Amino acid sequence: MSGLDGFTSGLALGKMLTDKEFEREAEALRLRLKLAQEGAAVEHPAHLGMISATNALVEEVKAIANGTLKPSERRLSDPKNTVHIHGHFRSASEDAALRLSGGKLKLEFYGEPYNVLPHAVASDSPKLVPVEPKPRPR
Secondary structure (H helix, E strand, O other), X not given: OOHHHHHHHHHHHHHHOOHHHHHHHHHXXXXXXXXXXXXXXXXXXXXXXXXXXXXXXXXXXXXXXXOOOOHHHOOOOOOOOOHHHHHHHHHHHHHHHHHHOOOOEEEEOOOOOOOOOHHHHHOOOOEEEEOOOOOOOO
């Protein structure tokens, strides 16, 4: 079924519904679209955070390979301790959310970035919250 067929069948279904049923379906569709938009609003800064964390990780590995950084001093690429890479990811994601919203929204993660698997950190239910205004000096 092509997109046009889906559009046509949706119109036909809409014609068969009563006004009450049509309003209920339309409200369900509006809610699904709203949730999808909110999800994308969170996914975009998180995606930018992943890119930044990966780039920093690659730079650290290159520095170790070039001999400018001792393997014992590595932080982001340490296989036994992932707190630093998770912290970098969260920080970069929060910065991206601030930048994308013009300083109005920040990305808030729940839980702490302890030594956990990488996929578990992204699932800490990040949420966009308004930035609290700074108090004025007296």
